[in-house]
Amino acid sequence: MSLPEAAAHSTVAYRDIISDDGTVLRAWTNDPDRVIDGPTVLLCNGLGTNPWAWPALLHTDCGVRVVSWMHRGTAGSDLPADPWKVGVTEFVEDALSVMDHFGLERPVVMGWSIGVNTMFELAAEHPERVAGLFAVAGVPGDTFSTMLGPLRLPRPVARALTVSASHALRLTGRVLTPLTSHLTVRPGMIEALRHTGLVARVADPELAALALTEFLRTPVEWYFHLALRSAEHRRVSLRRIKVPVTFVAGSYDVLAGARHMATAAAAVPDGTFIEVRGSHFLCLEQPELIHRLLLDFLPRVQDGRTSPR
Numbered sequence: 001m002s003l004p005e006a007a008a009h010s011t012v013a014y015r016d017i018i019s020d021d022g023t024v025l026r027a028w029t030n031d032p033d034r035v036i037d038g039p040t041v042l043l044c045n046g047l048g049t050n051p052w053a054w055p056a057l058l059h060t061d062c063g064v065r066v067v068s069w070m071h072r073g074t075a076g077s078d079l080p081a082d083p084w085k086v087g088v089t090e091f092v093e094d095a096l097s098v099m100d101h102f103g104l105e106r107p108v109v110m111g112w113s114i115g116v117n118t119m120f121e122l123a124a125e126h127p128e129r130v131a132g133l134f135a136v137a138g139v140p141g142d143t144f145s146t147m148l149g150p151l152r153l154p155r156p157v158a159r160a161l162t163v164s165a166s167h168a169l170r171l172t173g174r175v176l177t178p179l180t181s182h183l184t185v186r187p188g189m190i191e192a193l194r195h196t197g198l199v200a201r202v203a204d205p206e207l208a209a210l211a212l213t214e215f216l217r218t219p220v221e222w223y224f225h226l227a228l229r230s231a232e233h234r235r236v237s238l239r240r241i242k243v244p245v246t247f248v249a250g251s252y253d254v255l256a257g258a259r260h261m262a263t264a265a266a267a268v269p270d271g272t273f274i275e276v277r278g279s280h281f282l283c284l285e286q287p288e289l290i291h292r293l294l295l296d297f298l299p300r301v302q303d304g305r306t307s308p309r
Contacts, residue, residue, distance in 0.1 A: 010058035012051045014076070017069075019097040021085060026076030027069040027098050030057055036065040039298050041134075042099060042107045043068035044091070044115030044122075047226055048218045050075050052211035054283050055204050056291035063295065067102045069094060071226060074218045086226050088233035091118040092125060099129065108301050110134040110294065112283060113256065117141055120236040123243060132301035133245040134294055137256045137280045139264055141235035146260040150252060163231055166224045173221025180216045185209040198254065202284045211284065238267040245271045246297045248290060250278040
């Protein structure tokens with residue numbers, strides 16, 4: 001499936017908006033004409049990812065209006081004037097700018113991977129703007145120390161290994177980018193990735209291939225610059241989180257350990273933990289299940305309070 005074909009079979013539309021520091025961001029929504037008569041969810045996506053990573057959210061018939069954006073310097077969003085302004089603090093500012101542009105006063109916020117850092121920081125710093133949190137394969141800060149979770153390494157060791165690997169890839173990125181940025185991923189290559197343990201079987205190999213092809217358009221050195229800036233984000237104090245939260249973890253996730261997500265869920269007054277057989281890429285592997293869990297979560301949230309169960 002090519003990008004034009006995917007676009008033709010979805011309702012995703014894009015808008016360019018300006019963040020507080022003047023950076024032009026490429027925002028997107030699955031409901032540009034406001035057809036959906038239902039809740040709106042702000043999606044803080046995985047670092048450098050795109051709408052095609054969410055097969056269940058590409059059409060208005062999903063029943064949820066989704067609003068999101070591309071990270072700075074990726075997929076149509078401009079590079080910031082200051083290249084160091086690409087941490088979670090800036091991602092929160094971008095989230096607020098997107099919310100203001102689309103007229104979202106207090107939506108449920110969904111996050112994936114680094115997007116979970118962003119949404120927890122948003123909820124902690126701007127609690128009046130967040131009604132609930134739905135976290136997929138991510139933790140509320142200090143992400144790199146929770147990577148390699150299935151190996152059960154001590155957090156300092158996991159952090160040292162993953163940060164060092166990111167530094168190495170940032171330094172070698174200029175060599176790799178000419179190869180990766182012109183690569184067209186095929187469905188068979190997605191199947192081959194299963195043997196690495198990074199990803200399980202995906203629901204739609206063609207759409208997954210498209211999502212990865214678009215992801216690889218970001219220069220490797222810039223992606224790992226973003227990753228290292230994100231790695232500086234410390235763990236959010238969960239005592240500051242006063243809204244309902246659901247954590248959905250992958251049992252075999254090597255990028256956001258399920259046990260760390262379970263610990264975070266237990267520390268939130270109104271937290272729920274759900275473990276799913278899968279990897280870090282649950283939104284591609286089990287899109288219908290993740291979407292159903294989201295739809296089950298939304299009734300719990302009403303003006304920031306837990307609805308009667």
